[in-house]
Amino acid sequence: MSVLRHQPIKAFYLIFELLATCFVRIPIWTLTAIPRSWRPRRSWSIKRTLLINLARHLFTTVGKTGPFRKIPNHHAITPSVEGQGVWIEPVPNLITGELQIWADVAKVSAVRIPGYWLSKKGEKIEAGAPPMPAEKVIYALHGGAYCRLSAHPSDPTTAIARDLLKGIDTVHRVFSVEYRLSSGKPWPEENPFPAALIDALAGYNYLVNVVGFSPSDVIIEGDSAGGNLALALTRYLVEYRNSSVKLPTPPSALILLSPWTDLGVSHHDHPKASFFANQKSDYLGFRKTPGYGYTVEAFVGPHGAGAAELNRYISPGSKNPAMKVSFEGFPHTFINAGGAEMLYDSIVTLRDRMVKDMGKDKVEFYDAPDAVHDYICLTSHEPERTQTLQAIAKWVASL
Numbered sequence: 459m460s461v462l463r464h465q466p467i468k469a470f471y472l473i474f475e476l477l478a479t480c481f482v483r484i485p486i487w488t489l490t491a492i493p494r495s496w497r498p499r500r501s502w503s504i505k506r507t508l509l510i511n512l513a514r515h516l517f518t519t520v521g522k523t524g525p526f527r528k529i530p531n532h533h534a535i536t537p538s539v540e541g542q543g544v545w546i547e548p549v550p551n552l553i554t555g556e557l558q559i560w561a562d563v564a565k566v567s568a569v570r571i572p573g574y575w576l577s578k579k580g581e582k583i584e585a586g587a588p589p590m591p592a593e594k595v596i597y598a599l600h601g602g603a604y605c606r607l608s609a610h611p612s613d614p615t616t617a618i619a620r621d622l623l624k625g626i627d628t629v630h631r632v633f634s635v636e637y638r639l640s641s642g643k644p645w646p647e648e649n650p651f652p653a654a655l656i657d658a659l660a661g662y663n664y665l666v667n668v669v670g671f672s673p674s675d676v677i678i679e680g681d682s683a684g685g686n687l688a689l690a691l692t693r694y695l696v697e698y699r700n701s702s703v704k705l706p707t708p709p710s711a712l713i714l715l716s717p718w719t720d721l722g723v724s725h726h727d728h729p730k731a732s733f734f735a736n737q738k739s740d741y742l743g744f745r746k747t748p749g750y751g752y753t754v755e756a757f758v759g760p761h762g763a764g765a766a767e768l769n770r771y772i773s774p775g776s777k778n779p780a781m782k783v784s785f786e787g788f789p790h791t792f793i794n795a796g797g798a799e800m801l802y803d804s805i806v807t808l809r810d811r812m813v814k815d816m817g818k819d820k821v822e823f824y825d826a827p828d829a830v831h832d833y834i835c836l837t838s839h840e841p842e843r844t845q846t847l848q849a850i851a852k853w854v855a856s857l
Contacts, residue, residue: 460644463524472526475519479512487511498739499798499828509838510830513741520606521743521752530610532636532657535572541611542575542585546635547668549660554703556771557652557694564759566653572636573661574609576616578623583631586669590630594675594854596622597665597709598634599691601682601832603718603753604654605641609634618681618715618834625851629677635661637687642756650759651772658691666706676709677854682832685717690771696787711857712791713850716832719775720804721754722767727777732802739798740830775808785815792822792853794846796829824849 462471491507494500498507520526530536535543548568553561561567575585589595600607600615607613619632637657638649662678665671680688695708726733737744750763758765758772765772770783791812795805812821826833826842833839834846 462522468523471523472519475515479515483511483515484508501828506839509836510739510741513836514743517741518743525606529606530572530608530612530636532569532571532638536610536612538574538611540576540616543572544575544585544664546571546573546657546660546664549656549663552659552663552703552705553656554701555698557655557698560652560761560771561656563761564650564652566638566649566656568656568660569638571638571657571660572609573664574611574634574636576611576619576623576632576634578630579620581630588670589672589675592628593630593671594626594628594677594710595665595671596626596629596632596713597662597676597678598632599637599658599678599680599684599687600634601680601684601716601718601835602639604683604686604757605639605753609636615681615684615835617837618679621834621847622679622850625847626854628854632679633661633665637661640753640756640759642752642759647756647759651757651761651765651769652690654687655690655694655771658687659694662691662695662709663706673707674710677711677713678709679713679715680717681715681834683718685714686719686721686772688712688714689717689719689774692788693771693774699787708787708789711789711854714791714793714808715834716795716799716801717775717793717805717808718801719808720773720777720801721750721757722763722773722776722778723750724767724773724777724781725775725804725807732804733800736798736800736802739828740800742800742831775804775811777807783811785812788812788816788820790820790822790857791816792824792850794824794826794834794850796831796833796842797825797827798829799831799833801831822853 487508490496491504548570550568577583598619600609637654640649678688754766767778768781774783793809795802809823829842
């Protein structure tokens with residue numbers, strides 16, 4: 459399959475896929491969506507059915523060919539009209555305990571990485587400017603299965619940041635970190651766990667100890683894999699807050715949007731599990747049998763499949779009986795899930811564990827029954843998207 463990532467074969471393949479989609483797939487998808495009973499969800503319109511089918515096909519195609527265009531990465535700051543890029547210095551002095559052990563096993567170390575500032579529309583705030591009185595900041599960690607997408611303002615996940623800025627009065631800026639992405643065979647094996655966690659730690663330290671935000675004014679937001687990373691970073695700050703290294707204290711709140719909480723197979727346990735039952739209503743792709751897949755194998759790297767099942771930093775939502783995990787000491791958390799997404803069951807497991815350990819008053823769960831995975835990124839996924847953003851703004855105002 460790697461041959462499709464090289465020119466000119468990639469170009470020929472993409473042209474073929476474009477023609478086949480326009481003249482074969484879309485007409486077929488349209489015809490089969492006319493009877494409401496044939497749609498993945500009876501409540502869906504024909505338009506939504508077509509868009510999700512198209513998104514699934516694009517998602518699958520990118521997995522074969524790689525991105526259609528060059529994606530910004532951790533090697534350089536990519537200029538942006540909308541945002542401002544800065545360099546984040548590495549923090550090897552803040553790495554200790556299990557994180558140091560995992561880093562040694564994976565042969566990853568702290569490196570300098572880019573970050574991007576995005577401000578409210580119409581406001582001009584210099585990158586890294588000190589916080590204003592009563593200002594809260596959102597620290598955004600993008601999704602993409604740890605192997606795709608970017609923190610750059612041109613990335614589709616930035617749609618989340620734009621609308622959070624629009625809807626939350628006390629938030630004037632969003633800061634996103636360009637953490638290292640993982641890759642594995644048949645491509646170069648690079649940046650496995652905990653590379654992204656080390657980078658996220660550096661970004662958080664930058665906000666608190668360089669820019670000067672109090673942790674009580676920092677809200678960490680993560681979608682999909684970014685939600686997983688937000689949980690891992692918060693766990694490290696909670697579990698090692700009294701260690702010999704001088705870590706910043708944990709943030710005031712978490713916003714977890716369709717978080718990827720179980721990288722193992724514990725939620726692939728029966729045919730009616732959302733991982734299988736929601737495949738036709740989600741864009742993540744069709745999987746007939748349980749398994750880890752490329753993205754998980756690339757991310758866990760030398761730690762092996764066992765880490766996807768039992769490491770609380772990687773799969774805090776795992777149902778594996780041997781998993782030991784606690785959420786005591788975690789901040790107020792907003793969790794969102796789409797009822798039509800494949801990860802739904804694992805997100806519910808996370809919710810239940812957090813409520814058990816933290817108390818119901820500290821966990822807000824927002825369920826959009828007919829929405830897909832990470833629908834907050836999809837600007838056409840209405841009215842669920844707007845309703846969820848409004849719920850987030852109301853929740854933040856109540857903190």
